[in-house]
Amino acid sequence: MMAGTPSRNELHEQNRLSWNEATKAHNSHKGDQAKFFREGGSTLFPEEIELLGDITGLSLVHLQCNAGQDTLSLARLGAIVTGVDISDEAIAFAQKLSQESGISANFDRADIFDWFEETATAGKQFDIAFSSYGAVCWISDLNLWAKGISNILKTGGRFVVVDFHPVAMIFDTDWSHKFSYYSRNRKCTQ
Template sequence: MPAPRRDLHELNRLAWNEATRAHNSHKGDQARFFREGGSTLFPEELELLGPLEGKRLVHLQCNAGQDSLSLARLGARVTGVDISDEAIAFASELSRAAGIPADFVRADIYDWFDAAAAAGEQFDLAFSSYGAVCWLSDLSAWGRGIAGILAPGGAFVLVEFHPVVCMYDDELRLTWPYRDPEPVLGDGVGDYVAASREGLVPWGFEEGVTGFKNPHRGAEFAHGTADVITALIEAGLVLEVFREYEYANGCRFFSCAEMREGRRYYLPAGVPAIPQMYAVRARKPA
């Protein structure tokens, strides 16, 4: 049975530490944005999550905590987990400065799954989104980990960029496989915030770091949608929702993409549409 590749996770931890600093350099006074009632969430995830008041929610691969705090503001009791030291330090400080309580844990999620299950922690909701699945080295262990920390009747919600969109480079040239059991070693996390600008920073993009080049390599994994869904089903969860979307929320993958209402990036007229996002909701039997 395959096991999580913690050696590759360590490469990614270093790369995300560097990238997180660059990403946040473009986002200005985020604490003020949250204090004034701002939210970084999109309608798709809110619909799938449902009412949040009083729910115990774990945000897996939470990055620097902006979505975590948006969920907490809606009444959820949020725990955010991420492998990046820089991201978790920033999230904790943003929580304090914004006055929105949430707990943040720096851990490889596979280690966190084991520790949380051993401690008997259970959650009503588990959530993950936007560029999370490609960093998972073992989907089977991931699915089992989610099932292990959900309370009976609890649900896992994933809103994610589609593996089809990841097959193409910025100029719509095929460069990646749809799925591949082997990791792909690349240049490390880039500055997608600079590429997406107001799509990811609607309160006011700032130039910040320019010409960012990550000094650390990264390891990504090409998982198809069937791989993701199968891992959840084999872990004992029941699939409730699977959707595909022809747009990407906030993130500009292609130089020709056009941002339309709702900060959604579409391919232009004359370019065949491809799925750019998908969503899954799976529930643990009561």
């Protein structure tokens, strides 16, 4: 590592603090989300449901779950769900939303790489690992992430991912080309 270059842990900590603030902003304007879920609402898109198939009774981990809306939608489909996210605010919101909506799910606040290691060491495994829109671009080491996923899946388990193509990240808000498609100068965290 070059002098003055932040370590992965330092970048992840900056990311955690940033997501704490973003979570507050994201949820400040959404109204009564618990009521939305109590009335049968779901935040999943049809393509996610189709890719997942019947998840009734299966153990599922939702990686980078943010504030738990999709996690609770997965639980409503019958899965036994654990959501994991780096943000304290996101997990606190998710736990509160779970309680207020009456939809049961577990939530863990952790750096995903630490969580993978602790979960694998404890011998806990899942039928499905799931990650969706806007999560992959924040992963600082895709190889380590993939290895972590592999270590927490049961034999015959599945990884389901739905995300944006990275080409979407090269444009500025006016759709002009601003950023390089290649990641050598980009600093992703978590």
